[in-house]
Amino acid sequence: MNKKKILVTGGAGFIGGNFVQYMVNKYEKYDIYNLDLLTYAGDLTKHSEIEKKENYHFIKADIADRTSIMELFRKEKFDFVVHFAAESHVDRSITNPEIFVQTNVMGTQVLLDAAKEVGVTKFVHVSTDEVYGELEFDPTTFFTEETPLQPNSPYSASKASSDLLVRAYYETYKLPINITRCSNNYGPYHFPEKLIPLTISRVVNEEKVPVYGDGANIRDWLHVLDHCSAIDLVLHEGELGEVYNVGGHNERTNLEVVKTIIKTLGKSEDLIEFVKDRLGHDKRYAIDPTKLEKLGWKPTYNFETGIAQTIQWYLDNKEWWKRIISGEYQKYFKKQYSNNR
Ligand code: NAD
Numbered sequence: 001m002n003k004k005k006i007l008v009t010g011g012a013g014f015i016g017g018n019f020v021q022y023m024v025n026k027y028e029k030y031d032i033y034n035l036d037l038l039t040y041a042g043d044l045t046k047h048s049e050i051e052k053k054e055n056y057h058f059i060k061a062d063i064a065d066r067t068s069i070m071e072l073f074r075k076e077k078f079d080f081v082v083h084f085a086a087e088s089h090v091d092r093s094i095t096n097p098e099i100f101v102q103t104n105v106m107g108t109q110v111l112l113d114a115a116k117e118v119g120v121t122k123f124v125h126v127s128t129d130e131v132y133g134e135l136e137f138d139p140t141t142f143f144t145e146e147t148p149l150q151p152n153s154p155y156s157a158s159k160a161s162s163d164l165l166v167r168a169y170y171e172t173y174k175l176p177i178n179i180t181r182c183s184n185n186y187g188p189y190h191f192p193e194k195l196i197p198l199t200i201s202r203v204v205n206e207e208k209v210p211v212y213g214d215g216a217n218i219r220d221w222l223h224v225l226d227h228c229s230a231i232d233l234v235l236h237e238g239e240l241g242e243v244y245n246v247g248g249h250n251e252r253t254n255l256e257v258v259k260t261i262i263k264t265l266g267k268s269e270d271l272i273e274f275v276k277d278r279l280g281h282d283k284r285y286a287i288d289p290t291k292l293e294k295l296g297w298k299p300t301y302n303f304e305t306g307i308a309q310t311i312q313w314y315l316d317n318k319e320w321w322k323r324i325i326s327g328e329y330q331k332y333f334k335k336q337y338s339n340n341r
């Protein structure tokens with residue numbers, strides 16, 4: 001019997017990478033195709049343990065390259081698409097928005113056209129809570145699937161645009177889709193430009209940790225493996241055309257997160273450096289995951305155990321992140337933070 005083919009875009013990145021490993025190890029009955037352009041955020045060394053497995057395949061391609069993507073879909077006739085590939089860092093979208101439109105909007109449209117032509121069984125579009133904009137510091141308010149889209153950064157605007165295209169392909173062409181909107185992820189292989197891995201790597205190296213503004217902004221942290229199980233469930237059980245929010249009620253201020261990491265690593269809070277705020281910095285994100293819970297999802301990590309394990313993972317895998325921060329990253333860091341102080 002032919003195995004079903006699942007195309008995972010962005011499977012060399014943080015969440016897509018964790019998802020590829022989760023799926024390859026969990027389901028021998030599927031062939032998992034990891035399609036990735038290997039931008040600065042893509043890295044295949046993380047897959048050394050699965051790359052020899054029969055059900056894992058890698059394809060280097062740009063999702064916005066229409067000719068290659070159409071050709072690939074015609075040849076492979078994928079059954080499912082789980083679409084993670086994106087430019088994902090808000091700060092980079094503030095300095096260089098164009099690539100975010102190219103990859104996140106144009107790339108998604110190319111994939112939708114290809115999925116429509118071969119008639120996939122389902123297209124899962126992995127989106128973000130940032131499309132809803134920001135919440136006030138009022139602990140009783142949450143993003144639900146009904147919250148209007150009000151993106152504030154070029155990144156979230158590009159993700160919201162792609163969400164609308166995905167929705168339109170369902171309404172117009174009946175392409176079988178789901179959209180997931182998740183809160184901030186953390187865990188193994190998180191690229192060290194993002195707050196948690198940036199803080200861990202800098203505290204380990206006893207370097208200053210840049211905290212934007214007064215550090216009071218709130219994010220709702222979810223362990224990446226809980227995100228993977230949510231997408232697995234939506235892929236198999238999600239009702240066609242529906243949006244599902246993903247989050248586990250783990251709200252923390254940025255300052256709380258940074259202090260937790262410093263304390264766990266036994267270092268001094270003098271490492272904290274308050275720097276100029278991010279432009280258009282969203283105050284608070286918080287997810288109401290009731291709809292997904294009704295589908296049967298339950299997160300397994302709370303923030304305390306998840307962050308402790310994650311810090312330990314970064315201590316055990318210094319080679320991985322030290323290699324990343326020793327290259328191009330140095331230039332990025334200097335440029336990003338030089339005018340901030
Ligand atoms: P990431 O930046 O770590 O990885 C993105 C991956 O996409 C990289 O491997 C990169 O090489 C690849 N890629 C970029 N442009 C491409 C192109 N044109 N063609 C093919 N591949 C390309 O991102 P992440 O944090 O793992 O996020 C994955 C997805 O999840 C994104 O769509 C993001 O919007 C969404 N998301 C992220 C979070 C989070 O907290 N990180 C939360 C919610 C949703």
Ligand code: DAU
Binds near residue numbers: 090195198212219285
């Ligand atoms: O909410 C989901 C989103 O979470 C995803 O869609 C994005 O792809 C992902 O990057 C993440 O976006 P954030 O902007 O929330 O994550 P980031 O790690 O960049 O920042 C988290 C918070 O920490 C935010 O309030 C900004 C702050 N921050 C960040 C950096 C990089 C700092 O204070 N200092 C920093 O140096």
